[in-house]
Amino acid sequence: MKIDHSLPLEYSTEENKLKILGFWVFLGAEIVLFSTLFAVYFTLQNNIGNGPGGSHIFELTPVMIETIVLLSSSFTIGLGIHAMRLGNKKAMMTFFGITLFLGLGFLGVEIMEFFTYVHEGATMQTSAFLSALFTLLGTHGAHVTFGLLWGGAILLQVKKRGLTPETANKSFIFSLYWHFLDVVWIFIFSFVYMKGMM
Amino acid sequence: MKWDEFFVTGEPMIYAAMVSIVLVSIAIPAGLTYFKKWGYLWREWLTTVDHKKIGVMYIIAALLMLFRGGVDALLMRAQTAVPNNGLLDGQHYNEIFTTHGIIMILFMAMPFIIGLMNVVVPLQIGARDVAFPRLNAVSFWLFFFGAMLLNISFVIGGSPDAGWSAYFPLASLEFSPTVGNNYYSLALQIAGIGTLMTGINFLVTILKMRAPGMKLMKMPMFTWSILITSVIIIFAFPVLTVALALMMLDRQFGTQFFAMQNGGMDMLWANLFWVWGHPEVYIVILPAFGIYSEIIATFARKNLYGYKSMVYSMVVISLLSFLVWVHHFYTMGHGVMVNSVFSITTMAISVPTGVKIFNWLFTLRRGKISFTTPMLYALAFIPIFTIGGVTGVMLAMASADYQYHNTMFLVAHFHYVLIPGTVFGVIAGFHYWFPKVFGFKLNERLGKWAFWFIAISFNITFFPLFILGLNGMTRRMYTYSESTGYGPLNMLSMVGAVGLTIGFILLVYNIYWSTRYQPREVTGDPWDARSLEWSTPSPVPEYNFAKTPVVDKLDAFWFAKKEGKSLTEEGDYEPIHMPNNNGQPFIMGVAFFFFGFFMVFSWWLPAIIAGMFILGTMAYRTFEQDHGHYVTVEEIERTENALRGEKK
Amino acid sequence: MKKKWLLISSFLLMILSGCDNPLLIFDPKGPQAQTISDTILFSILMMAGILFVVYVLFAFMLVKYRSSKLAADYEPPHEEGSKWLEITWISIPIIIVVILSVVTVRSTVDVENTPKAYANEKPLIVYASSSNWKWHFSYPEEGIETVNYVNIPEDRPIEFKLYSYGPITSFWIPQLAGQKYAMSDMVTTIHLAADTPGSYMGKNSNFSGKDFAHMEFEAQVLTAKQYDEWVQDVKETAPMLTEAEFNHLLEPGILGRKTYRSTHLGFSPAPEGEHAGHQHEKNADMDMGTMHENDSTIHGEHQNN
Known part of the structure; x- marks a missing residue:
C-alpha cells in the first residue's frame, strides 16, 4: 500500500481517502433520514389525541444536562483528533475515552427522561405526537448507543495497534459521526424542546 | 401460535409451492455434495468481493425473481380473463398482485440494474473494482436475503396483501391482521439498506476511481446514468427506511403514526411512500436510458448525439423526480392550487425526456444501423416507451386524473413505461454485455425470436388495458360481472401474457443453448464498440485491466482502434493490489434473514439474539486486519497471454 | 409499428x-x-x-440508415449535436x-367547484361514507339514509361529502364526475350535477381489502318530482336507523340495499369541524358518542353511553 507522508495519517492512503469521502456521503443519507423524522415530527406535533402535549412533559433541567454533556463530548473528540494529528497516542486515547464517557452520561440522562415521560403516562403508544417524539429521540439515542460500541472498538484497536493509517482513519471517521450526532441534537434541542416548551 | 397458522394452508397452489421449495432446498445441497461443489461455491461465489461476480449473482437473482413475479402476473391475468372466474379467491388475488408489484420493482428491476452496473461501471471507467468491495458484497447479501424473506411469506405466515404501496389504514394491524405486512416492512427494510449502501459505493467509485484523463464530461453515458441514479438512491432510500420503520412500529409496537385515532394520519404514509416511490421510478429508468445510449451508439456506429444535453436532461429529471410525488394522489382532496403545481412539475418531466428521445433518433441519423438483438430491444423501446410517456402526460393533468386514477388506464401506463423502459433495457444490456462476462455471445437467432415474442405480446397484453380503464375498469379487482363488458379485452390481454411467457422462456432457453453451443469469442470486442470495457479481454480477468488505460476523450477506445493506438502506456506490468474474499458479508446476510424472520413473528428473544449476532459480525469486521493481496507480474502475464492468445 | x-x-x-x-x-x-x-x-x-x-x-x-442499404465502406460521421x-x-x-x-x-x-350553470342554486348535500365493503348515504336535510344506492335529482347541484369508517376508499361515479378519496380523519367534497335521468354505476375504486371488488353502488338520477316522491315515501315507510343497527351495518361484509328514515350523523358525526382528526373522542361530550373509534365499532363491541 502506498503511503503519502505529506498528508495527515487518516488521509495517507488511497483507500483512506475513499473511506472518508464514502462516510461523508453516508452522512448525507443520514441527514435525509433525520430530516424525514423531523418532517414526521412537525406534521404530528399538534396531533396529541388524548395525551399530553410537549409543554406538559418537557422539562428544562435534563434537557440542558444532555445538551451540555453532548456538546462537551463533541469538543473533546475534536481535541482527540488534534492529539492524533500530533501523534500523541496517549492524549488521543484519553480524549476519546472522555468523549465516550460523556456519551454514556448523555444516554443515561436520556433514558431517565424517557422513564419520567412513561411514568407520567406519556408513552410511545399514547398519541401520534408522542410516537413521533419517541421515534425521533430514540433514533438519535440509538445512534449514540451504536457510537459507544463503535468508539469503544476503535479505542481498543488504537491501544493494541497504535496510530496506523488504518486506526487513524477509523478514529477520524468516528469523529465525523460523533460531530454529526451533535448537530442533530442541536436541531432536536431547538426545534423539539425549545419550541415545545414555549 | 399454532402450526396451521404458521404455515399457510388450504390452497393447492400453496401446497405445490411448499413442495417445490422443499424439493429445491433438498436438491441444491444434494447436487452440491454429489458434484463436490461446496468448496467451489463458497470460495468463488459466496465469499467473493469481485464486482463482476457480485453483478452476475444480482442478475441470476433478478432472473429468478422475474419468473416468480411473472407467475404472479400470469395468475392475475388468468383470474381476470373471464368474468366471475373462480381460479383465485379475493384474498389470494390480493396477495398475488401485492407481491407482483413488490417483487418486480424491488427484487427484479432493482437487482437487474444493480447487477449490470456492478459488472459494467468499474470496467467503463477503467477501475479495478468498486471503491468498497466488501461493502458491495454486504449490499448484495442484504438484498438477497431480504428478497428471500419476502418470498417465504407465501408459505409461512401469509404474504402481504395491502398492495405494493401498502396504504394505511388498510395495512394496519386492524385491517391486515396477518404477518404479511410485517414481512413487507422488514424484508424491504433489509434489502433497502443494501441498496442505499450500493448507492454510496457507486457514487464514490465513479467520482474517485476513473481512469486518468476521464473527466466527468468524458464518461460513457451509462456511467453518467449510474452516477445520477446513485445520488437519487442516497436521497430517496432513507425516506423509505423511515417509512418502513414507522410501519413496523405501528403494526408491532402499537404506535399511532398512521392510526385512525389518537392523532394518527393515514395520509402521512402515502406521502412518505411516494416521496421515496416516485424517485424510485427514476432509479429504475435512468440506468435503462444509459444502457440504450450505449447500445444505440454502438450499433449505429456513431457517437451519441447531443451528449451534453443528454447529461443535463438526466440531471433535470433527477431533480424533478423529487417534486412530483403528489401526482400519485391528486384525489386526496388537496384543492386546486396544490394539484395544479404538481401537475405542472409532472408534465415538465416530459421535456427532458423528450430531449433524450430526439437525441437517440438523431444518433440514428447518418448512422449505419445493424439490427442485433440488443439493438432490437433499444429500437423497440423508442416507439413503445413514447406511448408510455404521452399517457404519463395525460395522467399528469389533475382534472383528467380524477377519471384515470386507480383504473386499468394507469396500470397500462406504468407497464408501458416500466417494461419498454426498464425491462427491455436490462434485457438489452444483458445481451450486450453477456460476451464481456462469459466470453461468448448469446445466439442471435434465438434472441430475435424471443424479442419478437416479447415486443408483440407486450402490446397485446397491455394496450387493451388502456381501453378497459377508459371504460371504468378499476385495478386490483379480483373479479367482475359479465354485464360490465370487460371480458373480451381481458381475454385478449391474457393471450398476450401467454405470449410474453413464451418470449421469456425462449430468452432463458437461449442462455442454456448458447452456453453449450456458442463459439468462444476471442477479441474482447465482439460488437466493435466504443467504451473502455471492450478494451480488456473477455471474460474479464480478476484485476480487470492489466495496465490502467489512459484516456483523453469520450469514446477514447473507439478512436484508439481507428488510429491503431494503444490506450495504455508502454512498459512492463506491475503487481496489482486486490481485495481478499471473505465470508463475513454472507454470514451477516444470513443473520439479517433470521433477525427479520423472528421480527416478523414478534419473537423478541430470538430476534435480540440474531441482532447481537449482526453486531458481532460488524465487530469482527472492525477488528479484522486484511490488507488484500497482490497479483504478481508472472500471473498477469500468464492470464493475459491465455486470454489474448498471444503476447501483445 | x-x-x-x-x-x-x-x-x-x-x-x-x-x-x-x-x-x-x-x-x-x-x-x-x-x-x-x-x-x-x-x-x-x-x-x-x-x-x-x-x-x-x-x-x-x-x-434510410440501415446498414444493409448503405455502402459497405460507409463510415458514419462524428456529430456533436446541433x-x-x-x-x-x-x-x-x-x-x-x-x-x-x-x-x-x-x-x-x-x-372542484359547483358546476357553472348551477352556480346560483342551493346544492343538495349528501354525506357518503364507506365501511368495509359498502357505502352509506346520509341526506341531512331530508333526514334519510340509504346503503349501497343513492338517488339524486336531475338539474340540481349536488355535493357529496366523503369520509370513511376504515381504509381509504375512492368514491367514483364515472359518468357524473371524477373520483375522490374518502378518509377516516377528514371530509372531502365532490361537486357534481346530473343532466339526464338514468341509472349509473358508482363504485369504490381504491383497493380496500378482501371484498373490494364488490363495493359497487347504483347512482340513480331522478326527475325533481320523482325525487321528492321518493323522499316522502322513505319518510313514511322506512325504519329508523338506530345506533345499534348502524354498528351492525359497519361490521365487515357485503350488504344489499337498505333504506332508513333517519341518519347516523347525529350519533356518529362526520370528521369535519370539531370532529376532524379524531381528536375529540373520549374527552368530547359524551352525547357525541364514541362512534369514531373504529376498532370498537368494527368489532361490534360498542358500549352504549
Whole structure:
C-alpha cells in the first residue's frame, strides 16, 4: 500500500481517502433520514389525541444536562483528533475515552427522561405526537448507543495497534459521526424542546 | 401460535409451492455434495468481493425473481380473463398482485440494474473494482436475503396483501391482521439498506476511481446514468427506511403514526411512500436510458448525439423526480392550487425526456444501423416507451386524473413505461454485455425470436388495458360481472401474457443453448464498440485491466482502434493490489434473514439474539486486519497471454 | 409499428365518432364529467400529434440508415449535436406543456367547484361514507339514509361529502364526475350535477381489502318530482336507523340495499369541524358518542353511553 507522508495519517492512503469521502456521503443519507423524522415530527406535533402535549412533559433541567454533556463530548473528540494529528497516542486515547464517557452520561440522562415521560403516562403508544417524539429521540439515542460500541472498538484497536493509517482513519471517521450526532441534537434541542416548551 | 397458522394452508397452489421449495432446498445441497461443489461455491461465489461476480449473482437473482413475479402476473391475468372466474379467491388475488408489484420493482428491476452496473461501471471507467468491495458484497447479501424473506411469506405466515404501496389504514394491524405486512416492512427494510449502501459505493467509485484523463464530461453515458441514479438512491432510500420503520412500529409496537385515532394520519404514509416511490421510478429508468445510449451508439456506429444535453436532461429529471410525488394522489382532496403545481412539475418531466428521445433518433441519423438483438430491444423501446410517456402526460393533468386514477388506464401506463423502459433495457444490456462476462455471445437467432415474442405480446397484453380503464375498469379487482363488458379485452390481454411467457422462456432457453453451443469469442470486442470495457479481454480477468488505460476523450477506445493506438502506456506490468474474499458479508446476510424472520413473528428473544449476532459480525469486521493481496507480474502475464492468445 | 399506429387511430376514431357503445369516460351525463371528457379528448389529440412526429422520424431513420442499404465502406460521421435542433425540441415541448397546464388548471378549477350553470342554486348535500365493503348515504336535510344506492335529482347541484369508517376508499361515479378519496380523519367534497335521468354505476375504486371488488353502488338520477316522491315515501315507510343497527351495518361484509328514515350523523358525526382528526373522542361530550373509534365499532363491541 502506498503511503503519502505529506498528508495527515487518516488521509495517507488511497483507500483512506475513499473511506472518508464514502462516510461523508453516508452522512448525507443520514441527514435525509433525520430530516424525514423531523418532517414526521412537525406534521404530528399538534396531533396529541388524548395525551399530553410537549409543554406538559418537557422539562428544562435534563434537557440542558444532555445538551451540555453532548456538546462537551463533541469538543473533546475534536481535541482527540488534534492529539492524533500530533501523534500523541496517549492524549488521543484519553480524549476519546472522555468523549465516550460523556456519551454514556448523555444516554443515561436520556433514558431517565424517557422513564419520567412513561411514568407520567406519556408513552410511545399514547398519541401520534408522542410516537413521533419517541421515534425521533430514540433514533438519535440509538445512534449514540451504536457510537459507544463503535468508539469503544476503535479505542481498543488504537491501544493494541497504535496510530496506523488504518486506526487513524477509523478514529477520524468516528469523529465525523460523533460531530454529526451533535448537530442533530442541536436541531432536536431547538426545534423539539425549545419550541415545545414555549 | 399454532402450526396451521404458521404455515399457510388450504390452497393447492400453496401446497405445490411448499413442495417445490422443499424439493429445491433438498436438491441444491444434494447436487452440491454429489458434484463436490461446496468448496467451489463458497470460495468463488459466496465469499467473493469481485464486482463482476457480485453483478452476475444480482442478475441470476433478478432472473429468478422475474419468473416468480411473472407467475404472479400470469395468475392475475388468468383470474381476470373471464368474468366471475373462480381460479383465485379475493384474498389470494390480493396477495398475488401485492407481491407482483413488490417483487418486480424491488427484487427484479432493482437487482437487474444493480447487477449490470456492478459488472459494467468499474470496467467503463477503467477501475479495478468498486471503491468498497466488501461493502458491495454486504449490499448484495442484504438484498438477497431480504428478497428471500419476502418470498417465504407465501408459505409461512401469509404474504402481504395491502398492495405494493401498502396504504394505511388498510395495512394496519386492524385491517391486515396477518404477518404479511410485517414481512413487507422488514424484508424491504433489509434489502433497502443494501441498496442505499450500493448507492454510496457507486457514487464514490465513479467520482474517485476513473481512469486518468476521464473527466466527468468524458464518461460513457451509462456511467453518467449510474452516477445520477446513485445520488437519487442516497436521497430517496432513507425516506423509505423511515417509512418502513414507522410501519413496523405501528403494526408491532402499537404506535399511532398512521392510526385512525389518537392523532394518527393515514395520509402521512402515502406521502412518505411516494416521496421515496416516485424517485424510485427514476432509479429504475435512468440506468435503462444509459444502457440504450450505449447500445444505440454502438450499433449505429456513431457517437451519441447531443451528449451534453443528454447529461443535463438526466440531471433535470433527477431533480424533478423529487417534486412530483403528489401526482400519485391528486384525489386526496388537496384543492386546486396544490394539484395544479404538481401537475405542472409532472408534465415538465416530459421535456427532458423528450430531449433524450430526439437525441437517440438523431444518433440514428447518418448512422449505419445493424439490427442485433440488443439493438432490437433499444429500437423497440423508442416507439413503445413514447406511448408510455404521452399517457404519463395525460395522467399528469389533475382534472383528467380524477377519471384515470386507480383504473386499468394507469396500470397500462406504468407497464408501458416500466417494461419498454426498464425491462427491455436490462434485457438489452444483458445481451450486450453477456460476451464481456462469459466470453461468448448469446445466439442471435434465438434472441430475435424471443424479442419478437416479447415486443408483440407486450402490446397485446397491455394496450387493451388502456381501453378497459377508459371504460371504468378499476385495478386490483379480483373479479367482475359479465354485464360490465370487460371480458373480451381481458381475454385478449391474457393471450398476450401467454405470449410474453413464451418470449421469456425462449430468452432463458437461449442462455442454456448458447452456453453449450456458442463459439468462444476471442477479441474482447465482439460488437466493435466504443467504451473502455471492450478494451480488456473477455471474460474479464480478476484485476480487470492489466495496465490502467489512459484516456483523453469520450469514446477514447473507439478512436484508439481507428488510429491503431494503444490506450495504455508502454512498459512492463506491475503487481496489482486486490481485495481478499471473505465470508463475513454472507454470514451477516444470513443473520439479517433470521433477525427479520423472528421480527416478523414478534419473537423478541430470538430476534435480540440474531441482532447481537449482526453486531458481532460488524465487530469482527472492525477488528479484522486484511490488507488484500497482490497479483504478481508472472500471473498477469500468464492470464493475459491465455486470454489474448498471444503476447501483445 | 404500422400495426400499432392503425390500432391507435382506429381507437381514436371509435371514441370520437361516439359510436353505439362509447367508453364510460366518454359518455358523460353531467357537466363535470363532460369537462373531464373534453379535457381528455383534447390531450389525446395533442399526444397523437407528438406520437406522429416521433413515429415518422423513427421510421425514416430505420429505413434510410440501415446498414444493409448503405455502402459497405460507409463510415458514419462524428456529430456533436446541433444547437438549433436541440432548441427546437426543447421549446416545442415546453409550449405544449404550457398549453396543457392552462387546460389542466382551468378544468381542475371547474370540477372542484359547483358546476357553472348551477352556480346560483342551493346544492343538495349528501354525506357518503364507506365501511368495509359498502357505502352509506346520509341526506341531512331530508333526514334519510340509504346503503349501497343513492338517488339524486336531475338539474340540481349536488355535493357529496366523503369520509370513511376504515381504509381509504375512492368514491367514483364515472359518468357524473371524477373520483375522490374518502378518509377516516377528514371530509372531502365532490361537486357534481346530473343532466339526464338514468341509472349509473358508482363504485369504490381504491383497493380496500378482501371484498373490494364488490363495493359497487347504483347512482340513480331522478326527475325533481320523482325525487321528492321518493323522499316522502322513505319518510313514511322506512325504519329508523338506530345506533345499534348502524354498528351492525359497519361490521365487515357485503350488504344489499337498505333504506332508513333517519341518519347516523347525529350519533356518529362526520370528521369535519370539531370532529376532524379524531381528536375529540373520549374527552368530547359524551352525547357525541364514541362512534369514531373504529376498532370498537368494527368489532361490534360498542358500549352504549
